[in-house]
Amino acid sequence: MITIEHLSKTYRKGVWALLDISLQLNKGMTGLLGPNGAGKTTLMRILATLQEPTSGQVSVNGIPLSRSEEIRSMIGYLPQQFRIYPQVTGRDFLDYVATMKGMKDASRRRKEISELLDLVNMQDKADKKVRTYSSGMKQRIGIAQALLGGPEILIVDEPTAGLDPQERVRFRNMLTRFSINRTVLLSTHIVADIESNCRRIAVMDKGRLVMTGSLEELQQRGAGLIWEAVLDQRMFAQADPRLIISSKATAEGMLCRMIAPERPLPDAVPVPDPSLEEGYLALLRGAAYA
Numbered sequence: 603m604i605t606i607e608h609l610s611k612t613y614r615k616g617v618w619a620l621l622d623i624s625l626q627l628n629k630g631m632t633g634l635l636g637p638n639g640a641g642k643t644t645l646m647r648i649l650a651t652l653q654e655p656t657s658g659q660v661s662v663n664g665i666p667l668s669r670s671e672e673i674r675s676m677i678g679y680l681p682q683q684f685r686i687y688p689q690v691t692g693r694d695f696l697d698y699v700a701t702m703k704g705m706k707d708a709s710r711r712r713k714e715i716s717e718l719l720d721l722v723n724m725q726d727k728a729d730k731k732v733r734t735y736s737s738g739m740k741q742r743i744g745i746a747q748a749l750l751g752g753p754e755i756l757i758v759d760e761p762t763a764g765l766d767p768q769e770r771v772r773f774r775n776m777l778t779r780f781s782i783n784r785t786v787l788l789s790t791h792i793v794a795d796i797e798s799n800c801r802r803i804a805v806m807d808k809g810r811l812v813m814t815g816s817l818e819e820l821q822q823r824g825a826g827l828i829w830e831a832v833l834d835q836r837m838f839a840q841a842d843p844r845l846i847i848s849s850k851a852t853a854e855g856m857l858c859r860m861i862a863p864e865r866p867l868p869d870a871v872p873v874p875d876p877s878l879e880e881g882y883l884a885l886l887r888g889a890a891y892a
């Protein structure tokens with residue numbers, strides 16, 4: 603369990619990458635959702651003990667972040683820009699990381715690496731050079747390196763960026779399997795990444811935690827704010843681009859979904875069941891409507 607209390611971080615005077623974040627992360631997968639620059643990477647790097655907060659406390663199973671050696675043995679981290687030297691094989695790379703993590707016994711290393719390669723379904727490619735891997739395969743090796751040493755907590759920063767749709771689905775399913783007995787924190791700015799596999803979500807925006815709760819609660823944030831109307835070409839071209847959140851060409855014109863605190867056009871009808879994505883957009887726009 604990770605307990606975060608009043609965590610703040612500033613890189614430059616007056617600009618807060620994190621502002622008074624309090625959050626508890628339990629077993630299972632939590633989705634950390636937020637637009638670019640929300641502070642997700644900063645939060646994850648602090649949890650992985652790679653950066654120090656400006657103020658606030660974090661403990662992992664009761665142990666403070668200042669005991670970084672112990673924390674690192676409990677946490678596996680896959681950074682956003684995960685790079686592997688292209689000339690080595692996946693297996694050799696994992697062996698290198700395991701050695702760096704202090705796993706001295708070569709036969710135990712071999713056994714654990716083999717088990718992890720099975721887990722991420724990379725056993726058959728493990729002896730090929732990394733330069734021959736797809737983005738998805740590199741990410742799977744990335745997860746394997748994060749899991750070396752059997753950490754009970756896994757922190758994964760935007761892992762699906764750059765993956766094709768099939769690899770995305772495979773990767774999400776793999777994370778879901780891992781989260782059964784572990785605490786997993788998955789950051790993303792793509793709602794679909796958390797839709798199928800996160801029971802709990804935390805949404806950040808401009809360094810603040812703007813919501814924690816279930817997917818249903820996020821979806822509900824769109825209630826009363828999403829509208830639908832058919833716009834002809836002229837109306838569509840003239841509409842405020844912030845108003846329209848999706849559109850579909852139909853025989854009658856452009857069928858548009860709009861986001862607004864009040865009926866935006868005389869013909870607009872309220873959407874009774876906004877999607878999760880619409881709930882997320884409504885939440886992010888919330889401050890603008892207040």
Ligand SMILES: Nc1ncnc2c1ncn2[C@@H]1O[C@H](COP(=O)(O)OP(=O)(O)OP(=O)(O)O)[C@@H](O)[C@H]1O
Binds near residue numbers: 619638
């Ligand atoms: N090393 C740094 N020096 C100065 N400012 C930084 C630094 N790293 C991040 N920031 C700023 O802190 C804020 C949060 O950035 P962060 O990378 O944590 O957000 P993020 O939610 O992970 O965004 P992204 O999805 O784009 O990675 C941004 O305003 C960013 O410009």
